Amino acid sequence: MGKMIYLDNAATTKTAPEVVEAMLPYFSENYGNPSSIYEIAGRSKEAITEAREQIAKVLGANSRDIYFTAGGSESDNWALKAAFEAYSSKGNHIITTKIEHHAILHTCEYLEKRGAKITYLDVDQNGIVKMEELEKAITPETILISIMFANNEIGSIQPVREIGMLAREHGILFHTDAVQAFGQVPIDVDALNIDMLSSSAHKINGPKGIGFLYIRKGVKIRSFIHGGAQERKRRAGTENVPGIVGYGVAAARAAETMEERTGKEAELRDYMIRRILEEVPYTRLNGDPKKRLPNNINISFQFIEGESLLIMLDMEGIAASSGSACTSGSLDPSHVLLAIGLPHEIAHGSLRLTLSEETTKEDADFVIEKIKEIVARLRSMSPLYEDHMKKLAKASGK
Numbered sequence: 001m002g003k004m005i006y007l008d009n010a011a012t013t014k015t016a017p018e019v020v021e022a023m024l025p026y027f028s029e030n031y032g033n034p035s036s037i038y039e040i041a042g043r044s045k046e047a048i049t050e051a052r053e054q055i056a057k058v059l060g061a062n063s064r065d066i067y068f069t070a071g072g073s074e075s076d077n078w079a080l081k082a083a084f085e086a087y088s089s090k091g092n093h094i095i096t097t098k099i100e101h102h103a104i105l106h107t108c109e110y111l112e113k114r115g116a117k118i119t120y121l122d123v124d125q126n127g128i129v130k131m132e133e134l135e136k137a138i139t140p141e142t143i144l145i146s147i148m149f150a151n152n153e154i155g156s157i158q159p160v161r162e163i164g165m166l167a168r169e170h171g172i173l174f175h176t177d178a179v180q181a182f183g184q185v186p187i188d189v190d191a192l193n194i195d196m197l198s199s200s201a202h203k204i205n206g207p208k209g210i211g212f213l214y215i216r217k218g219v220k221i222r223s224f225i226h227g228g229a230q231e232r233k234r235r236a237g238t239e240n241v242p243g244i245v246g247y248g249v250a251a252a253r254a255a256e257t258m259e260e261r262t263g264k265e266a267e268l269r270d271y272m273i274r275r276i277l278e279e280v281p282y283t284r285l286n287g288d289p290k291k292r293l294p295n296n297i298n299i300s301f302q303f304i305e306g307e308s309l310l311i312m313l314d315m316e317g318i319a320a321s322s323g324s325a326c327t328s329g330s331l332d333p334s335h336v337l338l339a340i341g342l343p344h345e346i347a348h349g350s351l352r353l354t355l356s357e358e359t360t361k362e363d364a365d366f367v368i369e370k371i372k373e374i375v376a377r378l379r380s381m382s383p384l385y386e387d388h389m390k391k392l393a394k395a396s397g398k
């Protein structure tokens with residue numbers, strides 16, 4: 001096989017070589033349990049402290065408020081389930097959106113069975129929450145607003161500052177799933193009034209299976225995993241020391257390179273979007289053209305199946321994702337694409353390309369050419385496209 005072009009960085013990223021290198025000694029030499037008292041244990045403990053500080057710095061947070069977890073899904077589960085329990089004397093109402101990751105949506109469904117009342121806000125056609133609707137949804141029973149920072153499918157970045165202000169005015173906790181945003185856009189938890197924030201290392205060139213939940217001091221969240229006294233007694237279990245070390249390095253690296261890296265990605269993103277929309281007929285961009293993650297492209301191609309497009313791109317060595325995220329054999333189109341108002345048949349023909357710092361202009365040009373070829377080929381086999389063309393011919397013939 002020739003070169004692979006990996007354009008699925010919203011699904012996961014390559015672990016950066018310096019991250020792997022920083023992790024290695026914590027497998028081979030410094031393998032002590034951080035809770036023990038001898039010297040090599042002390043080295044693990046120090047490494048965790050350093051990583052916690054590296055991460056806190058990126059958020060303008062106090063390192064005491066960073067709690068390591070096994071990833072974004074665990075952080076989301078913890079924030080919602082524990083807030084629901086801890087604030088049950090105040091109320092049972094949670095506000096979220098229709099475009100959240102399943103780690104939030106499925107947790108909400110679980111909580112509904114246990115007596116929670118959940119409002120799933122609509123978003124506008126660009127995938128942005130409407131502030132008036134959020135404000136209207138607040139009741140005296142509302143204990144939590146959980147709205148993602150940036151969407152993993154269409155890249156839309158939410159008005160987090162306004163949401164934080166509104167939550168603060170009403171004395172409601174604000175949690176944000178920032179798995180796609182952390183390390184990609186500047187975040188300051190104080191300036192944005194964020195009370196809880198979820199993140200995951202493997203989305204920012206860190207290792208898989210390690211994440212954190214930021215919990216602002218004063219938020220009454222109890223432990224989620226019971227056992228030992230790790231993570232200030234709030235998340236038991238021997239720490240994933242190599243993972244934590246790798247996460248710290250990945251976070252510091254993402255912050256250091258953010259401006260230049262995301263500037264370059266956004267330029268390439270806009271170049272690809274412009275060319276695809278101009279050179280392939282019957283296409284549309286999903287998500288906000290401006291308030292958008294620097295590396296996200298999500299385009300619908302009328303008259304074709306996203307899955308067929310993916311398979312044919314794979315044969316050309318291009319790794320991408322269907323915008324429709326039909327995981328585990330489900331044929332339902334993406335809940336996100338439906339929430340922005342796409343009809344089923346258009347949602348099915350969607351493609352998500354998420355770039356990395358390694359994506360080059362040559363890669364972009366190659367991918368665009370392949371997309372043009374493949375879309376034309378698939379349409380030439382599509383009865384829907386044929387019908388459409390016949391109708392056009394008839395209309396112009398009259």
Ligand SMILES: *Cc1c(COP(=O)(O)O)cnc(C)c1O
Nearest residue numbers: 071072073101103152179180200
């Ligand atoms: C990837 C992702 C998650 C899940 O994170 P894991 O670490 O894979 O559990 C949650 N939310 C969003 C927005 C994501 O993109």
